[in-house]
Amino acid sequence: MNQPRLVGGRYQLLEPLGQGGMGIVWRAHDTAIGREVAIKEVRQAGPRERILHEARNAAAIRHPAAVAVHDVVDDFGEPWIVMELIKGRSLDQLIKTGGPVSPEWAASIGLFVLSALATAHARGMLHRDVKPGNVLLADDGRILLSDFGIATQAGAATSGGTAGPMGTPGFTAPESLTEEHLAGPASDLWSLGATLYAAVEGVPPFQRPTAMAMHGAVMTEPPRPPQRAGALGPLLMALLSKNPAQRPDLASTRKALQQITGSTAPTQRSAPTAWVVSKPLAYGSAAAALVAFVAAVTLILTTSSAPAQQPVAAKPTPTKQQQQPSKKPEPSAEPSAQPSTYETGKITAMPRPCQLLTRQQATQIFGRYLTTAGDRGDECIWSYADITAPDSRQIALFSHFWLYPQQGDGYETKLAQEHMAGAKAAAGEKAGRGGSGEKQGEVFDIPGAGDEAFGYELAKTKFGGKREFEVHVSFRAGNMVGEFRLNRRVASDARLRDKAAEAAKLMAAAINSKAS
Incomplete structure (x- = not known):
């Protein structure tokens, strides 16, 4: 009996879900962390390296209404894209x-x-x-x-x-x-x-x-x-x-x-949107699914002077059970009272990431340190200056920043909020999971680091049994989002969370100080 194919040494193909001009999508089992995923075999003409590069760029898109790209795999010269499996x-x-x-x-x-x-x-x-x-x-x-x-x-x-x-x-x-x-x-x-x-x-x-x-x-x-x-x-x-x-x-x-x-069209800041509504009925027909989307509208729109009119599907005629739902479903997370407009984003240009920590601040976190700027101007690495020092003294912070430019109606701030919501949801979904030498902790909030911030701890066992401990942090300052991981080559460090929280607060304050 043939064994299911294992893509990238990790993803076990189970059954095809669909096929199109750009490839075939499979339901697969992630053997590393024990979850089901969707994995796409890309059948696209062109250089393999470019296809993989484009897929990795797409993986950086964080949004609650975008299916998450978990991984990009090069399996014996064939590009595969691993995505969230949506039921x-x-x-x-x-x-x-x-x-x-x-x-x-x-x-x-x-x-x-x-x-x-x-x-x-x-x-x-x-x-x-x-x-x-x-x-x-x-x-x-x-x-x-x-x-x-x-x-x-x-x-x-x-x-x-x-x-x-x-x-x-x-x-x-x-x-x-x-x-x-x-x-x-x-x-x-x-x-x-x-x-x-x-x-x-x-x-x-x-x-x-x-x-x-x-x-x-x-x-x-x-x-x-x-x-x-x-x-x-x-x-x-x-x-x-x-x-x-x-x-x-x-x-x-x-x-x-x-x-x-x-x-009304939003042009000012609102509270973060809840992107999930409770499941009311099976999606059996347009009429049966209708109530879910009426509820969904109230989640994406920041204000409504009156409840949205309940639309009526053109056809087919719903069954007796579908015609009169007994109760309109409530959102699973009720948004707080929201103003009618968004605040226009005040950050108009990407600051130099390596300047978001002063020399004194960086020394306090890392000791003697070096900085390395990314080629695209949106990344910076802070690391301990002596690479010959014992592993227990090594510490490094790898950062990446996203600036959402003005949209013309203040929606750039909302995009940054949605980025945070998507990143937090993805982190929460992995909390407590292990596999492939990693174990992630629970998501925790970081008060005082910009408009909203959260983090989680990640313990790693590397090749040869070496241990690493990381704290991953995401924070927002207006229409700009920062993400970083603070890494030490130790099994655990109770103080690393505090250092990460302090770094996030300092970076968010530096970004806000540059607001126009």
Whole structure:
């Protein structure tokens, strides 16, 4: 009997979950920490090194509405992307089994997807394959955008160079079909428009019998005027413009979607959003799943002068059990009272990371130290100066920073909050787990380190039995996020948590001092 394949010496393939033009996705078992994951075998023309590089860039996207990329594996020359396994169904499956959805519901889904895209675009990344099949409706109530593993830098050519257009026929923007280097954030917004069109109409805007015919229609023909979109129709037609310059930008699209769902456009800071709603019913049809998304809208929108109108699915007719849910589900985490606007981010330029600790502060933490700046200007390493000293004296801090630039409506602060929410959720999911020589501790909060901060401890056993102890910290200062790990070559160090907390407080204060 054939044994299941073990990818990267760690991920045991169990069964295929789906297949597309860019690869096949498997359900797999992570033998190191004992959890199930989704793992994608990338079948994409082009240099393997570039594919792996793009996938690792995508792994840096942290957002509660983006499916997390856990790992990138080079297995005997084949690139594999390891992702969070989402139990639920895709928007594409829901449309096919339950029919079109209402404009209000589609707009609420669009807000979740748009927020994930905004985070990617703020890092200079494009998704390249936004479509109903990549919008996942999780059984736990989350709405997520998947397949960031094929994301690429804006303005870059595809990994395949001349291997043909990326993306899915009917959901790929016209400029991406001709010259990929012309693709930009507007290309992802075109795909979002096509996705929401399919959600409310039940068919893509350029439905044709063959992929070639769809590509031709996207390039030369207008979309079929929507019949069911209602107030969403004008936005869809604008997003599907052939000319990228004529499409609404992120801020305009967000405002239009919020108006459809009944909310005002946020422009000032709000409390962190809860991104999970309780599971009300099985996702059996559009009507059955509807209540979950009505509740979900209240989570992503910061204010609503009145409750959002409950939309009605176009078809099919719900069963008797589905017509009158006994009780509207409540969010699993109720957001606190929130103002109607966000605070505009005050950080306008990336500070030099190695200058976020003064010489006196760094000496207090590390003793005699050296600094090493990253090539991209968003990283710094502080380390003990004497590399010949015993392991027990070695200490190092590895830092990375994210600056979310102004979005035009203050949403950059929200993006930084969502980054923190995604990172904290990922850390919490791993808490208490072990495997592959590592054991992570529980997540703890760090008061006084910027707007919000948390950390966790990680004990490692390296090759040859050597031990290392780390404290990982994430903190936020307005529209900027910092993450670092403070490392010592010892089995444990009770004082390392305090040193990490002090470093986070000092860095956050330094960033805030540079606010405009």
